[in-house]
Amino acid sequence: MRYHVKFPSGEEVPVDVIHLPTGEVRVAVNGKTLAADILDTEGAVSVRIDGRMVDLLIEGTPPEVGVVTRGARFYAKVESDRLREMSAALGAKSQIGEGLITSPMNGRVLKVLVGEGDVIAAGTPLVVVEAMKMENEILASRDGKVARVFVTPGSAVESGAKLVEIEG
Template identity: 40%
Template sequence: MRVGERELVARVTASDPPVVIVDGVAHEVTAIAGGRSHVRVQGETAQRIVNLDGQGLPTSAAIGGVAVALDVRTAQAAARDAALAAGRTGGAGGGLVKAPMPGRVVRVLVSAGQSVERGTPLVIVEAMKMENELLATTAGVVKAVHVGEGVAVDAGQALVELDPS
């Protein structure tokens, strides 16, 4: 999540009450009426009331009457957003097309030795129930295909290597 200029990593446990670990510090959270929560650092007695805006993933919070904008995303959404920010090229650098996020290869659309133009679809990766068509960033010849259909891939994994023309 991003709070102002600070980027924080938070994990929520399934305990009762839930514990939210923010940058290594455990906080117990107890929901109260009106979309508010009591939050206290585990092991301490002082607590704060946090008002969230009632969204599925809140976009703002108020602590002690001071409102703060929040950008809260799941790890998967953050990976997707980073991939989209890099364009639909699958994180390509030079002639290497990489998986933008963890997923499964649905289709391989090219083979080694094949000539491609810039923008040619190379591979379709399914992630979070969405199909992502990864495109050639440059014209060239497919030097190698590193994956096959049905294969699970990690973010940043090499999928197709191009020899630019």
Template identity: 35%
Template sequence: MADVMTNYKISVDEEEFTLSSQDMAALDMLELDENKFHLLQDNLAYDVAVLHSNFMDKTLSISVNGNTYEVKIADAYDQMVEKMGLLINTSQKVNEIKAPMPGLILDIMVEVGQEISEGTPLLVLSAMKMENIILSQGDGIVKSIEVKKDDAVEKGQLIIEME
């Protein structure tokens, strides 16, 4: 069985770098106590402590030799979402919901005339074998739905009009 190598994009303050699963396994690190570690790297010793962690956001606040750093970890899924442009705020009008990527409409969760608020699930879009729930970016009333279930859509295509 081939060893699958995973790359993690690590952001520390304003710096970004990539670590592979092999890099992580090769670290000369000893756990001293819960959330406290001793690390040797290039013949230098580091005392590392995890001060705070948020696994939902994949963020850590760590202390390295007394200096505090904010760390964000992006796994393969996070990197794919970023590459697909799903995290980029598009300059679409608030009253138009457009497809963020090409895909297939799996489900429409709203109806014409329905009043919705920001964060309301609007539809499910399948793209690259992943199901993406498209949420409302603001409050309003659904004026028209320009697609139906099982329709293929292109990036930027109008899918729901709001009023």
């Protein structure tokens, strides 16, 4: 199945996921095919690509998702060919990134890097959450203005807790 991964920068990457009769999975990105094993465990995904293991935390609901790996967060809009066809038929439009930024994990807020009224761009660091002795920088999923900050440094947060709301 072909997927289209579109990043907030506007860059779009085609990704083909091929399930072989043997149960193996092949992933083709920009024409380069890689062997892949995927282990999904309640929101966390371990992916072995050409022998290298990568752990991912997936947040959000397709087509708009966030991926956290090694403390970095990336946002993208992921659509299959089928979803694109259905959206086109319905005349649906969507913008990358939600306005409500939530914590991807349980932890403690170390820093709040923005204030209400700040004008920000996609990728701007908003909050730093410490979890399992790792600092995780939470980034803006889209351009806009900070409408509300829900946390302060030292706050304990649960996975899914509201951190920042972006409008515009």
